[in-house]
Amino acid sequence: MLGLAVCGLVTVDRESTIVDANAQVLEWLNCGPDDVVGRPLEAILTLRMPLADSNGQRPTDATLHGTSGVVRPVVVGSLGADAHGREHIAVYDVSPRSAFNLGFRGAEAKTERGRQRLQILLNSAVGFGNVRTEVDAAELLVDVAQRAFAASAVSTHLSGPDGVVQVAGVNPLADHWPEGMGPAGTATILGGQVVIVRSPDEADAFVPGVGMGDAYRAGGIQAAIASPMRSNGVAVGAMVCYFDHPREFDEEAVPLAEALSNQAAQAIARIRLEETLRRAAMHDEVTGLPNRRLIEEDVTRTLLQGFPALSVIFIDLDGFKAVNDLLGHTAGDALLREIGHRLRGVIRETDVLGRFGGDEFIAVAAVDHDDAVALADRIRCAISQPYDELPPDMAITASVGLITVPNDGAPVMDRLIRAADHAMYEAKMSGGDRVVAISGLESAAFA
8 A cells, every 4th residue: 555655755864954855745845845955854744753763763653744834644754864874754644535544544444344254254153063954054144144245135045855945035036037047046056156246237147148137127136246055065055145236346255255155055064964874873774764763753744744634554564473483583684674675666755664663664655545545555465475585384464554634733743653553453453464544533542
């Protein structure tokens, strides 16, 4: 900044008598050389502190004043003495409207912005380290980015099995999104770089031929900055900040957007890994199917998905104990794996299937009573087919219990499983290899 400021120069001899002053100093004093040369330095400069002390030369505040009544705040500093012992003193105007002062004020403002942004990054790092769900991370990113950029709105979009979905914040462009465009955030994710849009016209240049600029205008948006959310090179989503006024972006905008987005991405990657490990630990070692705890979680999740009806099928093997007793547990485990494979071939991808314990399995399907009865019977028939690994006289069948209820959010998952278990017990007591179905919890004997 000093290099951009106009510098005055005063030269004094060993007695601090002025021997020269450049044109800038004379202009500030509104006088000629004869009014200055030969006079003591203190006649035109009042120093706040001496220019030199025990530590050597140092700049100091001063006041420049002359016979015309001019008074101007300045900063002065010694440039040292020449071979003749004359000292050269640099003088910088620091009055409120001077280039020097404005430069320093700009530098101070930039320093303050840098300090604020660093504090935001430090605080957000702590926050992202504590989030426990993807939505929490997305919402925190919205809050932090809105404050960091003073944005009018912020939206966060995550990629998942269903594609790119907005999970937090507000997207002012949503109601005006161009037809044929992928979901908001997709282009940023695929591009892999921070994108700055300074006007609706630039939006058209970024995504030509689809009317993106019109979407900006219709949504009242003048500018935006969008950043992919990446963790270890893998894109997990995108963040977009919107501005309803013209906005300039300084050189720190892109690094700040990247830093915040990547903090959120790392938190989401951690959450997803923790969930993967947690679910992996809740699978049966023998069959690879979900175990009882995971079944209960998945049944609860199915209850919340708004299907009109829900059916729980409880399966208990007939004759399995004989396999363990006569052929050993290795043969029993192989049989359980084969049954798990057969069950997967019968149910749909959207159905829940798991090993409940021992020789018990559970299937949960979002189907009505008649379809559930047909599914349960297909399960029974699949299990009763011969097994190549077993002797011909060792038959394996299944006692199957079924309950179907309307999915009104009221049934408790544990009661549904117990009701299906009770129906299975009736099938077992009736000789096995059959399906017993009940409709509604009021039909269960324990209810």
